[in-house]
Amino acid sequence: MPHALIVHAHPEPESFCSAQMREATSALEAQGYTVEVSDLYAMEWRADLNRGDFTHTPPAFFKPQADQLQAVTDQTFAEDVAEEIVKLQRADLLVFSFPMWWFSLPALLKGWVDRVFAMGVAYGGTVGRFETGGLSGRKAILLFTTGSTEDMFGTYARDGDMDVILFHIQHGMFYFVGYQVLAPVVSFSPVRHSEDVRMQQLANVREAFLNLETRTVLTWETGQNLLALPGFRGAR
Ligand SMILES: Cc1cc2nc3c(=O)[nH]c(=O)nc-3n(C[C@H](O)[C@H](O)[C@H](O)COP(=O)(O)O)c2cc1C
Numbered sequence: 001m002p003h004a005l006i007v008h009a010h011p012e013p014e015s016f017c018s019a020q021m022r023e024a025t026s027a028l029e030a031q032g033y034t035v036e037v038s039d040l041y042a043m044e045w046r047a048d049l050n051r052g053d054f055t056h057t058p059p060a061f062f063k064p065q066a067d068q069l070q071a072v073t074d075q076t077f078a079e080d081v082a083e084e085i086v087k088l089q090r091a092d093l094l095v096f097s098f099p100m101w102w103f104s105l106p107a108l109l110k111g112w113v114d115r116v117f118a119m120g121v122a123y124g125g126t127v128g129r130f131e132t133g134g135l136s137g138r139k140a141i142l143l144f145t146t147g148s149t150e151d152m153f154g155t156y157a158r159d160g161d162m163d164v165i166l167f168h169i170q171h172g173m174f175y176f177v178g179y180q181v182l183a184p185v186v187s188f189s190p191v192r193h194s195e196d197v198r199m200q201q202l203a204n205v206r207e208a209f210l211n212l213e214t215r216t217v218l219t220w221e222t223g224q225n226l227l228a229l230p231g232f233r234g235a236r
Pocket of ligand 1: 015016017018098099100101102103104144145146147148149189190191
């Protein structure tokens with residue numbers, strides 16, 4: 001039975017964004033997934049990676065990645081990090097559910113990545129990166145709301161190209177640690193819409209999560225691909 005982890009970051013349980021998370025959960029369960037939700041605000045999750053992430057005592061000069069590697073070897077992650085790593089590793093599908101804040105993730109969710117996608121777990125140490133990353137063989141997807149309307153996004157639109165905006169998350173976080181990345185599910189500016197349109201947006205979320213098997217898998221033309229071309233030296 002496939003298992004999904006939804007990491008949700010919205011401070012208001014009655015928000016549209018939180019309703020989306022519940023809709024996605026129910027659609028996944030309807031297909032036989034077991035679903036676990038890390039509701040970061042409800043959990044009072046700490047966003048900042050610091051010395052408290054470890055039960056061992058980091059040296060005077062704190063180098064987070066070195067301590068993450070040590071924590072993998074000695075099993076000395078703090079309880080909150082260790083619990084999330086277990087959840088991460090048992091999930092075939094990872095969903096980030098959030099409102100777009102400052103063209104990115106809310107700080108709480110970014111902090112979850114800093115602390116849980118640890119070196120030696122998700123990448124680095126004995127673990128690879130990208131196709132050989134620690135979460136390879138699994139899928140990940142973004143589920144989010146915006147304040148801007150759909151027409152405000154685009155190559156020549158004021159907010160810019162959504163693929164570019166999301167690159168640091170979809171490529172820099174998901175693909176970097178090995179996930180196959182599915183096309184994001186976006187509800188544009190629910191706050192500006194009537195109840196009918198908002199209901200349709202929720203129905204679209206349900207439809208998307210009922211049909212993940214056929215959802216587009218994203219790819220990027222990055223330097224890694226170019227380096228594979230004959231004669232291409234690339235910039236280091
Ligand atoms: C701190 C903050 C930053 C925001 N930054 C953006 C942004 O960069 N782009 C955007 O479209 N909306 C932005 N918004 C608006 C939210 O994305 C929007 O209110 C939310 O997605 C609507 O869903 P909700 O009603 O469930 O909260 C921002 C809102 C806040 C509070």
